[in-house]
Amino acid sequence: MKRYFARKLLVYALTFFLAVTVDWLIPRFMPGNPIQGLIARANLRAEAAQVLYGHYMSAFGLDVPVWQQYLNFWRALFEGDFGTSIWLFPQPVIEIIKRAVPYDILLLLPSILLSWWAGNWVGAFAARSKRLDNSILPIGYILTATPYMWLGILLAWAFGIVLHLLPISGAFSYSMVPHFSWTFVWSVLEHWFLPFASLFLVAFGGWAIGMRNMIIYELEADYSHYLEVLGAPKRLIRRYAFRNAILPQITGLALQLGVIVAGALATEIVFSYPGIGYLILQAIQNHDYFLLQGCFLFIIAGVLLANFAVDVTYLLVDPRTRVGMQGEGA
Amino acid sequence: MKAKKRSEALYFALRNAKFRIGLAVLLLFIVLAAVGPLLTRYEPQQFSGPSGVPPSSDHWFGTTTFGEDVFTQFVYGLGSTFLVGIVGGGLGTLIGVLVGFTAGYRGGVVDEILNMLTNIVLAIPSLVVLLVIAAYLEVRGVLFESVFIGLTAWPWAARAIRAQTFSLRSRDFVDLARMSGRKSLKIIFGEIAPNMMSYLFMTFILMFGGAILTAATLDFIGLGPTNAISLGLMMNTAVMWSALILGLWWWFIPPGVAITAIVGALYVMNVGLDEVFNPKLREM
Numbered sequence: 001m002k003r004y005f006a007r008k009l010l011v012y013a014l015t016f017f018l019a020v021t022v023d024w025l026i027p028r029f030m031p032g033n034p035i036q037g038l039i040a041r042a043n044l045r046a047e048a049a050q051v052l053y054g055h056y057m058s059a060f061g062l063d064v065p066v067w068q069q070y071l072n073f074w075r076a077l078f079e080g081d082f083g084t085s086i087w088l089f090p091q092p093v094i095e096i097i098k099r100a101v102p103y104d105i106l107l108l109l110p111s112i113l114l115s116w117w118a119g120n121w122v123g124a125f126a127a128r129s130k131r132l133d134n135s136i137l138p139i140g141y142i143l144t145a146t147p148y149m150w151l152g153i154l155l156a157w158a159f160g161i162v163l164h165l166l167p168i169s170g171a172f173s174y175s176m177v178p179h180f181s182w183t184f185v186w187s188v189l190e191h192w193f194l195p196f197a198s199l200f201l202v203a204f205g206g207w208a209i210g211m212r213n214m215i216i217y218e219l220e221a222d223y224s225h226y227l228e229v230l231g232a233p234k235r236l237i238r239r240y241a242f243r244n245a246i247l248p249q250i251t252g253l254a255l256q257l258g259v260i261v262a263g264a265l266a267t268e269i270v271f272s273y274p275g276i277g278y279l280i281l282q283a284i285q286n287h288d289y290f291l292l293q294g295c296f297l298f299i300i301a302g303v304l305l306a307n308f309a310v311d312v313t314y315l316l317v318d319p320r321t322r323v324g325m326q327g328e329g330a
Numbered sequence: 331m332k333a334k335k336r337s338e339a340l341y342f343a344l345r346n347a348k349f350r351i352g353l354a355v356l357l358l359f360i361v362l363a364a365v366g367p368l369l370t371r372y373e374p375q376q377f378s379g380p381s382g383v384p385p386s387s388d389h390w391f392g393t394t395t396f397g398e399d400v401f402t403q404f405v406y407g408l409g410s411t412f413l414v415g416i417v418g419g420g421l422g423t424l425i426g427v428l429v430g431f432t433a434g435y436r437g438g439v440v441d442e443i444l445n446m447l448t449n450i451v452l453a454i455p456s457l458v459v460l461l462v463i464a465a466y467l468e469v470r471g472v473l474f475e476s477v478f479i480g481l482t483a484w485p486w487a488a489r490a491i492r493a494q495t496f497s498l499r500s501r502d503f504v505d506l507a508r509m510s511g512r513k514s515l516k517i518i519f520g521e522i523a524p525n526m527m528s529y530l531f532m533t534f535i536l537m538f539g540g541a542i543l544t545a546a547t548l549d550f551i552g553l554g555p556t557n558a559i560s561l562g563l564m565m566n567t568a569v570m571w572s573a574l575i576l577g578l579w580w581w582f583i584p585p586g587v588a589i590t591a592i593v594g595a596l597y598v599m600n601v602g603l604d605e606v607f608n609p610k611l612r613e614m
Contacts, residue, residue, distance in 0.1 A: 011446055015453045022459055141601075145539065145594035147546040150565060150586030157574050157582075168574070213601075255486060258455055259544075265457070266550045270569055277551075284552055299455050307453055 008311050012304055019300040024073050026293050028066075082297065087288035096279065097294050103171055104275040104302075106192060108264055111199035112253075118200075119207025120249055124242050126208065127215035136208060143205025148263030152198040152270035159194060167191050169272040195271045199264055203256075210252060214245035247318055254310040257303055339528075342606045349602030355595035359588060363412055366405025374398065374406045374559040385580050392580035395571050403559050404584050410472045410560040411542055411592065414479065418541030421480025423534045426487025431518050433488070434495025441492075448485040456482035456544075460553055472555045475548065479541045486540075487533050494529055498522050528607035532600050539596040546589055561585035 039049050039056065062069065076083070082093035126136040143151075160168030172178065172187040218224060218241035227237045265277030272278060276295050283291040343349045372378040379389055381397040391400035433444040460478060498504060499522065507517045523530070548554050549562025550569075568574075568582040 011449045012453075014446065015450045018450060019454045022454070137601075138598075141594050141597050142590060145543075145592075145597055146590045147543055147550070147562070147565075147586060149547070149550045149569075150582075150589065153565065153569060153574065153582050153586065157579065161574055161577065209597075213604075255452065255489075258452070261455065262457060262544075262547050262551075266547050269551065281552065296455070296457070299457075303455060304453060 004315070008308070012308060016300065016304060020074070020077065020297065021070075023293055023296050023300065024070060026289055026296070028069075077297070082294040083290040085288055085291045087282060087286035087291055093291050093294035096291060097276070097298055100275050100279050101298065103268075103273060104264070104277075107195055107199065107268070107273065107275060108261070111196050111203065111264075112257075112260055115200045115203035116207050116249070116253060119204045120211045120246065122204075123208035123211025124215050124238070124245070127212045128219060133212070137212065140205040140209040140212070143201050144209060146202055146205075147266075148198060148202050149266035149270050151202055152195060152267045155194050155198050156270060166194055168194065171274050191271075191273070195267050195273050198267055198270075199260070202263065203260060206256070207249065207252075210249055211245060214248060215241050218242075218244050247314070250310060250314050250317060254307050257306050257310075261299060261303060339606060343603065346602040346606055348598050349606065352595040352597075352599030352602060355591055356599065359408060359592050359595075360412065362405060363408035366401075366408065370399060370402040370405065372399040372402045374403045376402075378402070382576065382578050391584055392578070394567070394581055395573070395576070395578070400564075400581055400584065403564055404561070404588065406559050407561040407564055407585060408588060410555070410558055411545070411589065413472050414476045414545040414560075415538040415542045415592075417473065417476035418479035418483065418545065419534060419538035421477060422483035422537045422541065423487055423530070425480070425484035426533065426537070427491055427530060429484065429488040430491025431495055431522070434492040435499050435514065435518055435522065437496075437499075444488075445492075448488050451482065452485040457548075457551070457553070460548065470554070470556050472558050472560065475545055475555055476541070479544050479548075483537060483540060483544065487537055490533060491526075491530070494526050495522055498525060528603065532603055532607075535596050535600045535603070539593040542589060542593055561589055 039052055064072070080094060082097070085091050085093050085096055088096060122136060123140075126132045156168040159166045167173070167190055169191075171191050172184065173191075176184055176187055178184065215238070219237070221241075221244075224237050224241060227240070264275070265280060267273070268275045268277030269281050276298060279291060280295050282288070283295060375398060377397045378399045379393050379397050381393060381395050383389060383393050385392045389399050389401065391404055393399055394403075429444050429448065433441045433448075456478075459482065463478065495518075504517060504521050507521050512520070545554070545560065546562035546565070549560050550566045552566060554560055554563050554566070562585070564585040565582055568578070573579075573581045
């Protein structure tokens, strides 16, 4: 078990190091000098622009050798300093991201967990029961083949434009200021529902199908047939099958995280939902590479943390990993 | 012997309803992508009529806010989609096969290192890498996007193939080949690969569908091709120019329907093939 963790941690450390290095490259290799853009906005005389350029270069720490910039970047990282945004100058990037992150958690956590839970549950029921299977399977395949943002677009169009039931943009009514009251909470929920639903539905299809196929494989395994011959009740066999089938689904959760996060980014753009995805779009459009850098750091850290959580869960659920047999996929 | 076996697989495949349905849908869109450009008089980004008109005999899928013909964009976009699927899915499968075979057959330190590499590529969000690469290229084409997707999508395939190779490499016939002094490369491609051909083919189909979905997401976020039209790009422009609020449903419905249908057809075909290659799953 110690070895299992040591290896996992090494992979995470290496991944983090590589990802941060790539991330550091973003503003340095982007086309056009972001500082020039910032100065051009101020509309100054040539000499004044020169002075300001020097000031900004040192303010953003770009006047030291490249290797030192790299070291400084790591140090600033551990101090929680992500630099200054250019789009919303002079707000620090960390502040902008802090405002966005709660929305991401509100959207991602329920949709990932609920879709995984519901998908596994429905998939397990659908396996080998002809009537359910024939309706669940096609629906599951259509859902999992749908691009996240397209389902978002469809839902927004159907419920927002045609039926006028739900709002389709923002995280709460534009006429409100965030405060604690029931009308505000209601407004947040109303705006949250459609992006949540589109994330939930697409992921749900994938999990349901995965579980259904797994259960069928398990029910065809020797131990199931053996139990059947012994005359064990069907419910019991299915429960054993479920316990074995859930393991690959947990690994699958780690494999799917990247796809779900990318899907969430696209969905946020459809609904102008003010999470990280929406920030990334704004950052790309406004050439704000420092904000982009900060957003990606957050995504990397989030994905790695979630991966780690999945690993720990796996350890708790699969006894084989505990006795050092590595288990599957380790 | 070999030819007989293949025709047997084909026989069962064509009798399998899921495979037939998937194949039919897929062929329909392939034909549309191939013939479509001949059916239209316009170019994808050409001003071709009044802006934002609904479907009519003149513009089969209506026009965009900029007066572009949606049907033209749609059929050209289908071409991009298939290119991404074949090149991205193909490249991803190829790398996955190479890494999976090497790791699974060699084992030991090689396996450890490749496994680590796989896990790293899996965890790094490919969006980040794409942004940096995109910075070097002022003009990005569909082919670039496909290659990029292939280079980041392989870990999943590598894992699956590694596990399969692992279970095959200690079989008697492999041991026998090894004892007779065959080279590793020959054993891998002569003994192991033929025994998981069906598995490799199914991996390719899944990678094909996955590449199409990834491309759609990248295009939608604005990291797609800059010199061509694609289905994801159509959705991107539609949303950016508020086709939703303007009610121009003919602009954003067709690209999504096409992607869903193609990817769904691939997945359903895959289930059908699974039943063909694995007789246990055929009857319930």
